[in-house]
Amino acid sequence: MADEEDIILSELDDEELVLQMHDDLYDGLKEEIEEGVRILLDRGWAPYDVLTKALVAGMTIVGADFRDGILFVPEVLLAANAMKAGMAILKPLLAETGAPKVGKMVIGTVKGDIHDIGKNLVGMMMEGAGFEVVDIGINNPVENYISALEREDADILGMSALLTTTMPYMKVVIDTMKEKGMREDFIVLVGGAPLNEEFGKAIGADAYCRDAAVAVQTAKDFMSRKHNKLAAG
Numbered sequence: 001m002a003d004e005e006d007i008i009l010s011e012l013d014d015e016e017l018v019l020q021m022h023d024d025l026y027d028g029l030k031e032e033i034e035e036g037v038r039i040l041l042d043r044g045w046a047p048y049d050v051l052t053k054a055l056v057a058g059m060t061i062v063g064a065d066f067r068d069g070i071l072f073v074p075e076v077l078l079a080a081n082a083m084k085a086g087m088a089i090l091k092p093l094l095a096e097t098g099a100p101k102v103g104k105m106v107i108g109t110v111k112g113d114i115h116d117i118g119k120n121l122v123g124m125m126m127e128g129a130g131f132e133v134v135d136i137g138i139n140n141p142v143e144n145y146i147s148a149l150e151r152e153d154a155d156i157l158g159m160s161a162l163l164t165t166t167m168p169y170m171k172v173v174i175d176t177m178k179e180k181g182m183r184e185d186f187i188v189l190v191g192g193a194p195l196n197e198e199f200g201k202a203i204g205a206d207a208y209c210r211d212a213a214v215a216v217q218t219a220k221d222f223m224s225r226k227h228n229k230l231a232a233g
């Protein structure tokens with residue numbers, strides 16, 4: 001049987017290559033992931049397909065084995081690193097639509113939470129759809145969100161949480177916006193694997209977004225409603 005060193009990625013057909021990339025992501029092989037992404041792009045794959053079929057699908061496998069105690073934090077960190085390296089190649093391509101700016105979003109992961117891959121992906125896709133994105137990073141206390149919204153004159157607040165223990169913090173941010181009388185000035189979108197629509201409603205967000213594509217569509221819908229409202233005076 002051929003061992004890992006013997007596999008020449010460029011000789012695999014698309015399906016084999018994608019499966020190999022899932023394995024390479026699992027093993028945290030950053031350079032192989034970068035190479036795989038470049039090969040698929042050279043073969044004419046759309047950047048979004050490379051992202052979802054090769055990278056996000058691979059990360060789902062990592063997530064399942066992390067949950068089941070087969071993988072541990074150090075291995076998952078390596079996988080996350082490899083994923084980010086692949087995303088870095090795709091980022092300029094996804095943002096290259098030349099679309100006019102349709103709105104501005106501040107996005108960040110909530111306090112206590114350092115997961116940032118999903119947030120980064122949402123940011124990338126939003127930029128690709130013509131939004132200006134201000135990424136305030138991870139582990140954000142409420143003050144960070146409030147000051148970024150005020151400073152940036154944004155239209156949309158995006159919050160990400162990946163842990164059941166950190167998702168309630170989104171309500172702290174929304175309640176603080178209400179206390180300050182600024183809640184109605186912004187569209188609030190929330191996302192992250194443990195959330196759902198019901199949770200989004202319960203905490204007073206405008207919408208829960210299942211994934212990055214839904215986030216883009218939802219943001220566009222809300223922005224066109226906002227523009228129509230303004231036009232109606």
Ligand code: B1M
Nearest residue numbers: 063067114115116117118158160163164191192193211212
């Ligand atoms: Co973490 N972790 N992790 N982890 N980790 C999860 C979330 C977990 C589900 C794994 C598991 O058990 N199966 C579990 C949470 C369980 C729970 O709360 N119910 C978990 C745990 C327990 C932990 C630690 C506590 C582990 C420990 O230390 N014992 C610890 C916590 C650290 C902390 O934050 N304080 C921890 C640490 C880590 C790493 C550092 C090793 C690493 C993060 C690296 C990084 O992000 N830079 C990591 C990773 C990678 C994961 C998994 C495997 C993958 C997450 C990911 O990147 N997915 C994850 C398992 C899983 O989610 N299945 C897991 C890919 C990404 C594209 O998807 O983030 O869901 P996702 O984003 C999607 C949508 O959710 C949505 O769009 C995105 C793109 O389509 N979305 C938004 C996300 N944010 C949005 C914001 C929006 C809109 C949409 O705003 C508008």
